[in-house]
Amino acid sequence: MSRPSDVEEVSVKTQSRDTSRLPIPERGGAGGPANxxxxxxxxxxxxxxxxxxxxxxxxxxxxxxxxxxxxVCADNCTDGTARVAEAAGASVFVTVGNEHKKAGALNQALDxxxxxxxxxxxxxxxxxxxILVSTFLSEAQKHLRxxxxxxxxxxxxRSGGGFVGMLQRNExxxxxxxxxxxxxxxxxxxxxxxxxxxxxxxxxxxARAEGVLPGRFPQVYDTNVxxxxxxxxxxxxxxxxxxxxxxxxxxxxxVMESWRDLYRQRLRWKRGALENLRDYGLTRVTxxxxxxxxxxxxxxxxxxxxxLSLTWSLAVDxxxxxxxxxxxxTCVFVxxxxxxxxxxxPLQMAIAATVVVEMSFDIFLxxxxxxxxxxxxxxxxxxx
Amino acid sequence: MYxxxxxxxxxxxxxxxxxxxxAAAGGDLGTLPFSGLGLVWFVVAAFALVMAATALWxxxxxxxx
Numbered sequence: 001m002s003r004p005s006d007v008e009e010v011s012v013k014t015q016s017r018d019t020s021r022l023p024i025p026e027r028g029g030a031g032g033p034a035n036x037x038x039x040x041x042x043x044x045x046x047x048x049x050x051x052x053x054x055x056x057x058x059x060x061x062x063x064x065x066x067x068x069x070x071x072v073c074a075d076n077c078t079d080g081t082a083r084v085a086e087a088a089g090a091s092v093f094v095t096v097g098n099e100h101k102k103a104g105a106l107n108q109a110l111d112x113x114x115x116x117x118x119x120x121x122x123x124x125x126x127x128x129x130x131i132l133v134s135t136f137l138s139e140a141q142k143h144l145r146x147x148x149x150x151x152x153x154x155x156x157x158r159s160g161g162g163f164v165g166m167l168q169r170n171e172x173x174x175x176x177x178x179x180x181x182x183x184x185x186x187x188x189x190x191x192x193x194x195x196x197x198x199x200x201x202x203x204x205x206x207a208r209a210e211g212v213l214p215g216r217f218p219q220v221y222d223t224n225v226x227x228x229x230x231x232x233x234x235x236x237x238x239x240x241x242x243x244x245x246x247x248x249x250x251x252x253x254x255v256m257e258s259w260r261d262l263y264r265q266r267l268r269w270k271r272g273a274l275e276n277l278r279d280y281g282l283t284r285v286t287x288x289x290x291x292x293x294x295x296x297x298x299x300x301x302x303x304x305x306x307x308l309s310l311t312w313s314l315a316v317d318x319x320x321x322x323x324x325x326x327x328x329x330t331c332v333f334v335x336x337x338x339x340x341x342x343x344x345x346p347l348q349m350a351i352a353a354t355v356v357v358e359m360s361f362d363i364f365l366x367x368x369x370x371x372x373x374x375x376x377x378x379x380x381x382x383x384x
Numbered sequence: 385m386y387x388x389x390x391x392x393x394x395x396x397x398x399x400x401x402x403x404x405x406x407a408a409a410g411g412d413l414g415t416l417p418f419s420g421l422g423l424v425w426f427v428v429a430a431f432a433l434v435m436a437a438t439a440l441w442x443x444x445x446x447x448x449x
Contacts, residue, residue, distance in 0.1 A: 181446045302431040309424045326429075329436045336439035 022093060022109065024116045025068045039121040040137065040195075041113060042067040044090070045105040049128035050080040052254070057088040059131045059251075065138040067124060071113070075105035081128075100223035102191070107219040110201065114220075119199035126193035129254040130155070139248030140195040143184075149200045149241025150233070152186060153193035153251040154179050161257040167361040168255040168262070170348055174340045176250075184244040187289065189236070191229035192253045204235050213238060214279045225279070226382060227272025234276055237285045263368060270372035271382075278376070297373065300366045330355075 027037050042060050046053055053072060060070050072085035075095045082092045093112070098104040106125060113123065122144060124137065132153070140151040154176045157169035179186055201220050209218030213235050221228045222235075233243055256262035277293065280286050313320050338353035351357050374380075 178442070181442075298431060299435075302428050305424045306428050309422075309428065326432070329432055332436045332439050336443050339443045 022071060022091070022112045022116070024113070037120070039069070039117065040065070040067040040124060040141070041117070041121070042070045042124045042126065043073065043106065043109055043113070044071070044085075044126055044128050045073045045075055045102045045109075046077065046081050046085070046128040047075045047101070047105075048077050048079045048081060050077075050084045052129045053081055053085050053090075054088045055131055056126065056128050057085060057090050059134075060137075061089060062134050063132065063137045064134050065141065067137065071109060072128075073105040073109045075101070103221035103223045103225070103228040106228075107217075107221050107223065110220045114198060114202055114205070117198040119197065119202075121198040122195055123198060123201065124193065124195045125191070126153075126251075127191060127253065130192045131158075131252045132193055133248075133250045135248045136193065136251060137195070139246055143244055143246050143249075144195055144197055147240070147242050148244055149196065149236035149239070150189040150243050151195045151249060152189040152243065152245040153249045154245050154247065155190060155192045155251050155253045157255040158252045161255045164259055164262055164361075165255045165257060166348070166351075167358060170341050170344055170352065170358065171361070172253075172255075173343045173348075177340055177343065179245050180247050184246045186243060186245045187233070187292075188230050189233045189243050190245070193249070193251050194229070200236065200239075200241060203239055204232070207235070207239055225272060225276060226268050227276060230269075230273050231276045231279070234280055234285065234289075238280070238283065259364070262364075266365060266368045267372055267375070270369050271376050274372060274376045296369055300370050303363070303366055 024041075025039065027039060044053070044056060049056075057070055057072070060067055070090040071093050072081070072090045073093050073095055074082040074085070075098055082094065085092050093109050095105045095108050098108060100107070110123070117123075122141065124140070126132070130153070136153065143151045155172060156176055157165065157172045159165070161168065204213065204220050205218050207213040208215040208222070214231075215222035215235075216224060220232070222231050225231045236243060256265050273289075274293065277286055277289055282290060310320065334353055334355055337355055337358065338349045341348050341352045375382075
């Protein structure tokens with residue numbers, strides 16, 4: 001879809017009360033990006049992140065091409081997030097009456113930033129628990145051209161969380177490997193860290209205002225969804241942009257430290273993804289996403305069928321007969337499991353090779369996915 | 385804290401489990417009328433083979449970006 005020439009002139013009605021703008025730094029200052037006339041603004045939404053926010057900000061200061069400005073959106077914080085962020089050298093923007101969590105906080109800040117930015121300026125949106133490698137911004141800027149609407153990060157998991165943390169780190173390592181093998185092609189621009197051009201984000205606002213994209217309000221993020229980053233990715237793709245996650249844009253993020261937290265996180269992700277697809281319907285863009293959903297659902301059904309048939313066999317025959325051909329197939333999976341986690345070292349490769357250790361995680365994720373489908377179909381109340 | 389909505393469109397490694405599981409799947413929960421093959425076994429086995437193909441695709445060496 002084409003972008004109108006008068007996007008900047010679109011009147012933007014916001015859900016927030018305060019209409020003041022955030023102070024934009026002068027152009028061409030020291031420490032800015034390669035194009036000295038373009039600004040890079042880092043935006044970090046934060047809700048009670050006093051323990052992690054300083055590390056996230058430090059990783060921005062340590063960039064080869066640091067941002068011109070770091071803005072922490074302190075959203076309904078009851079701890080010292082704002083104080084710590086300010087001490088670390090960030091500007092703090094306190095949200096006003098935000099009831100839409102991360103998406104609402106980002107919208108409030110973007111409503112104030114975008115009118116002051118030029119098309120060539122860019123905005124890095126990153127989580128407060130993300131720590132970027134020093135090349136992140138310079139690499140992302142290199143790729144933010146030629147129809148690319150957003151450049152996302154490739155994340156790995158930080159330490160912690162014991163067994164469940166280990167499983168997530170393995171999962172993330174496999175994801176990073178897949179992205180590298182696909183030469184940066186991704187399905188989702190991760191909320192952990194993504195660089196957008198100001199022009200692109202204004203295009204999204206215009207498209208929502210015109211009803212070209214879903215979303216009740218003409219804002220960057222749709223506040224009615226559970227997975228705002230996934231939705232924004234679909235928005236960009238429907239507007240004709242490309243999305244990439246180059247290898248140089250690496251970062252680390254926290255992992256969920258308990259099964260309960262992981263369950264909540266994944267339920268939100270999976271249900272959010274499903275609902276995003278429902279909002280967009282079946283389009284040329286969403287066809288492959290729907291395909292993956294169908295494949296995942298098939299996996300759940302087949303796993304259930306397998307477990308039932310196994311139980312049936314044991315109950316009726318008292319034994320399970322293993323055939324050489326299926327043993328060979330199993331060997332393929334063993335090889336896949338341990339080779340794809342090579343980046344995590346020999347110990348994790350050995351654990352992965354047993355297959356059964358990671359089975360708990362696989363069955364758990366399938367169970368969560370089934371619950372997400374059920375909740376989405378029944379339109380159950382969202383809790384997150 | 386906010387959680388990031390990543391990996392939300394992924395297939396999930398569960399497909400691999402389901403595929404690997406077919407190695408031992410047996411029983412006679414429903415039989416295909418034309419072949420005598422167990423319907424459940426047939427579905428699980430077919431899925432296992434598809435997943436095995438994708439597993440092979442994932443371990444074939446590739447030039448990285």
